[in-house]
Amino acid sequence: MNHSPVEGFSKLSKQRKIDWLIKEYLSEDRSYEQVLQQYWNGDHTLQKLHEEFSENTISNFYMPYGIAPNFLIDGKLLALPMAVEESSVVAAASKAAKFWIDKGGFKTTIINTKKLGHTHFILNVEPHKLQHFFNFKLKKRLFEATEEITKNMRNRGGGILNIRLIDKTADLENYFQLKASFDTVDSMGANFINSCLEQFGKTLTEEVQKEESFTQEEKDSLQIVMNILSNFTPDCIVRAEVSCKIEDLKDDSGISNEEFATKFKRAVTIAEIEPFRATTHNKGIMNGVDAVVIATGNDFRATEACAHAYAAKDGKYSSLTHCTTDNGIFRFWIDLPISVGVVGGLTNLHPLVKFSLALLGKPSAQELMSILAVSGLAQNFGALRSLVTTGIQKGHMKMHLFNILNQLGATEEEKNHFVTYFKDKTVTHHEVITEFNKLRNR
Incomplete structure (x- = not known):
């Protein structure tokens, strides 16, 4: 079927958008309209609020x-x-939390809260000449030109921390950066940072044109390429850790505490040295992190991008978590670069986000950083604990059982049968199908 492009789709009403989609892509099947409508909120004010998020x-x-x-x-x-x-995911995190609750729980340290942004520009001038101009004129003007933008943030204890000129001409001809670091306190700060950077671009343009040491040819060569924050924030970082005596690990899998510690540390070491394992290992960490990031109305795409860039910061993709078993002490920790906010964005708008933040005691941005790092560490501990003892599928497939049964259209009575049936067995998709067919054919 050939489809036609649509003009003015964004200006159509919601109903007309749906009508067009059903006609153009869904063979006039109006049952899809019900699929969409069943997820509308009955509270029209709340529904309108959700629709205006995007x-x-x-x-x-x-x-x-x-x-x-x-x-x-x-x-x-x-x-x-x-x-x-x-x-x-929730079950594994909860189990890990319970495991550590009588061993002192999780400890966190905010290492830094610095965020970064860049004005990327092209200028055909000798780097030393530009550096002199930056040091003695431009840097001061950049701070002055953004005073109005940064006033409220400075009043809250944040603002622009520093601005540096970065020479990137070895990588791209005539390419330089204004690299700025920011403290955005309790906000994620994307709009604040980008507003500052856009002003940097304007001020740079103005000051270059006024600079007497530059030739007209040099002035004319200036191109502001872009002004944009970086989601890679290696200096906005939190550490979360757990530790206890190896003799107190008390794992219930049937192996000794010493064997458990040895196997666990070896699994982490493999993730540190083997990128194929590290990718899945870190994905499991982000299962825990992203779940809380989404629940608190933050940007999980930025969180993911930053974490994985950090995992490759030394030139090879590696584990975000680390483990030692020295002197009879088991220690497991994560250093997580993460930029989040508790004011602005969805935090003041989405009812469930407001509930999440209230549930967490209305944390500061730094406290939320700690919570997120702990969630990732707990998720990773739970996954590794399963991997080195019973295997990952036993617990995962037990949780997945109801997904399979729902796909098969199982009744509540049949679901109860399967809970009992798999009480002492490992769930597999094949075994569920086989037993389901037997049950239906009795």
């Missing part, structure tokens, strides 16, 4: 919103909100 919205896409209790973080007992669809 563009061209025709429905809402729901994800399960769960709670992982028993997280002892820096002496505070918390229940973490997690928005995630993957089976066993």
Whole structure:
């Protein structure tokens, strides 16, 4: 079937958007309209609010919103909100939290909160000449030109921390950067940073044109390529860790504490040296991180991009977590670069986001950084614990059982049968199908 482009789609009403989609792409099957409508919120004000979060919205896409209790973080007992669809994530996090609650819980340290942004520009001038201009004239003017933009942020204790000129001409002809670091306090700060950077671009243009040491040819060569924050924030970082005596690990898998510690550390070491394993290892960490990031209305794409860039910062993709078993002490930790906010964006608008932040005791941005790092560490601990003992599928497939049964259209009675049936067995898709067919044919 050939489709026709549409003009003015964004200006159509929601109903007309749906009508067009059904006609153009869904063979006039009006049953799809019901699929979309069943996810509309009955509260029209709330539905309108959701629709204004994005563009061209025709429905809402729901994800399960769960709670992982028993997280002892820096002496505070918390229940973490997690928005995630993957089976066993909430269960694994909860199990890890319970494991560490009587061993002192999780400890965190904010290492730094610096965020970065760049004005990227082209200028055909000798680097030493530009550096002199930056040091003695431009840098001061950049701070002055952004005073109005940064006033409120400075009043809250943040603002522009520093501005540097970066010579990138070895990588690209005549390419330089104004690299700025920021403290955005409790906001994620994307709009603030980008506003500052756009002013940098304007001020740079003005000051270059006024600079007497530059020739007219040099002035005319200036091109502002872009002004944009970086989602790679290696200096906005938090550490979360757990530790205890190896003799206190008390794993219930049937192996000794010493063997468990040895196997666990070896699994982390493999993730440190083998990128194929590190990718899956870190994905598991982000299962825990992203679930809380989404529940608190933050940007999980930025979180993912930053974490994976950091994992490759030394030239080879590696584990975000680390483990030692020295002097009879088991220690497991993560250094997580993460930029999040608790004011602005969805945090003041989305009702469930407001609930999540209230549930967490209305944390500061730094406290939320700690919570997110702990969530990732707990998820990784739970996954590795399973991998080096019973295997990952036993717990994961037990949680996945209901997904399979729902796909098969199982009744509540049949679901109860399967819970009993797999009480002492490992769930496999093949075994579920086989037993389901037997059950239906009795």
